[in-house]
Amino acid sequence: MEGIGRHTLKCIECGSVYEPAPLIKCSECGGLLDIIVELPDRGLFSRLGLREMGVWRYREVLPVGDGAKVVSLGEGGTRLLKLEEEFTGELFIKLEGDNPTGSFKDRGMTVGVTKAVEFGYRKVACASTGNTSASLAAYAARGGLEAYVFIPKGGIARGKLFQALAYGANIVEVEGGFDDALERVLKYVEVEGDVLLLNSFNPYRLEGQKTLAYEVYEQLGGAPDYVFVPVGNAGNISAIYKGFRELRDIGLIDSAPIMVGVQASGAAPLANAFPHIERFSPVDEPRTLASAIRIGKPVNWRKAWRAVESSGGFFTSVEDAEILRAQMRLARKYGILVEPASAASYAGFLKHLDELDGRVVLVATGHGLKDPDVINHWSNLGII
Ligand SMILES: *Cc1c(COP(=O)(O)O)cnc(C)c1O
Numbered sequence: 001m002e003g004i005g006r007h008t009l010k011c012i013e014c015g016s017v018y019e020p021a022p023l024i025k026c027s028e029c030g031g032l033l034d035i036i037v038e039l040p041d042r043g044l045f046s047r048l049g050l051r052e053m054g055v056w057r058y059r060e061v062l063p064v065g066d067g068a069k070v071v072s073l074g075e076g077g078t079r080l081l082k083l084e085e086e087f088t089g090e091l092f093i094k095l096e097g098d099n100p101t102g103s104f105k106d107r108g109m110t111v112g113v114t115k116a117v118e119f120g121y122r123k124v125a126c127a128s129t130g131n132t133s134a135s136l137a138a139y140a141a142r143g144g145l146e147a148y149v150f151i152p153k154g155g156i157a158r159g160k161l162f163q164a165l166a167y168g169a170n171i172v173e174v175e176g177g178f179d180d181a182l183e184r185v186l187k188y189v190e191v192e193g194d195v196l197l198l199n200s201f202n203p204y205r206l207e208g209q210k211t212l213a214y215e216v217y218e219q220l221g222g223a224p225d226y227v228f229v230p231v232g233n234a235g236n237i238s239a240i241y242k243g244f245r246e247l248r249d250i251g252l253i254d255s256a257p258i259m260v261g262v263q264a265s266g267a268a269p270l271a272n273a274f275p276h277i278e279r280f281s282p283v284d285e286p287r288t289l290a291s292a293i294r295i296g297k298p299v300n301w302r303k304a305w306r307a308v309e310s311s312g313g314f315f316t317s318v319e320d321a322e323i324l325r326a327q328m329r330l331a332r333k334y335g336i337l338v339e340p341a342s343a344a345s346y347a348g349f350l351k352h353l354d355e356l357d358g359r360v361v362l363v364a365t366g367h368g369l370k371d372p373d374v375i376n377h378w379s380n381l382g383i384i
């Protein structure tokens with residue numbers, strides 16, 4: 001394939017265009033950046049043939065050149081299972097807990113760390129509610145890099161902290177929540193200068209995450225009508241929508257699905273404001289048991305807002321009790337154990353079930369084994 005991996009970076013606010021570089025925001029206006037790849041023709045999928053499932057199956061749409069040394073653990077290729085639910089459509093769940101470190105973050109990290117190596121970095125860093133640090137730690141180990149992860153002290157699930165420690169990351173605990181950890185890591189990276197920040201405003205990560213759309217397209221033999229995504233920093237919903245938009249631009253589907261972003265009611269700046277963008281304001285002390293989406297200032301909120309709006313979708317919020325009931329129902333009715341944040345998409349589906357038809361896909365973002373302590377909250381709620 002000629003020209004594979006060719007891309008530019010484009011500011012979503014002012015439209016400035018940059019050549020490939022490790023940028024995390026527009027140097028003109030500070031806006032978020034999108035990666036524009038040269039899309040292949042409609043024949044893409046007929047040429048994939050027996051190529052293995054996973055993120056790198058879709059190399060032709062990733063911003064990584066042919067010669068690059070790919071840092072991979074075999075991410076992507078996750079199960080899409082059907083759920084027998086009583087409503088007028090068909091329901092599917094995409095199990096991102098199947099990824100190497102147990103969350104969708106691996107789809108982004110394989111591309112992010114591959115680019116870190118290509119750009120010549122020896123050190124990578126992130127702020128995290130847990131899964132990003134677990135994933136970064138694993139891919140840094142795989143790629144021979146040093147990882148620095150900044151986490152809210154006492155604010156991440158035990159399984160995730162264990163993973164970051166086990167993979168050998170340097171862990172910095174920060175007083176406060178995720179938003180404070182992010183401020184700290186931004187300063188750290190600025191002072192050090194030779195560390196690549198791999199939070200989700202790094203547009204290369206989102207390129208890996210968009211492959212979920214390509215996979216669902218292949219697994220369903222077309223686009224679904226709705227996609228429900230739990231929203232924290234709002235990178236994943238933006239990335240998945242971008243994937244479907246590309247499938248549309250390639251000419252494989254007529255339109256992208258309706259995107260529904262689900263937040264926890266105590267950490268719901270997007271759902272609180274939608275559809276009035278001028279009403280958006282950060283939540284100062286975000287609260288929810290679903291620690292992976294306990295975020296008050298979603299860094300990608302503008303990207304996600306545009307994605308949801310142009311898909312004809314909406315943001316919604318669910319109470320913690322609804323999240324935990326949905327989590328338990330998935331486990332007991334279907335044999336599927338996901339972490340609380342991931343059950344938010346199912347809780348959102350149950351809340352809006354009467355308004356839906358056609359094919360609905362729930363994104364289950366992370367594995368249930370990450371956060372076994374949640375069992376205490378199940379019993380507090382009297383649901384077990
Ligand atoms: C990171 C994460 C989210 C939130 O994704 P964003 O891209 O930050 O919106 C949701 N669920 C799980 C399990 C996560 O790890």
Ligand SMILES: [Zn+2]
Pocket residue numbers: 011012013014015016026027028029030031
């Ligand atoms: Zn700009």
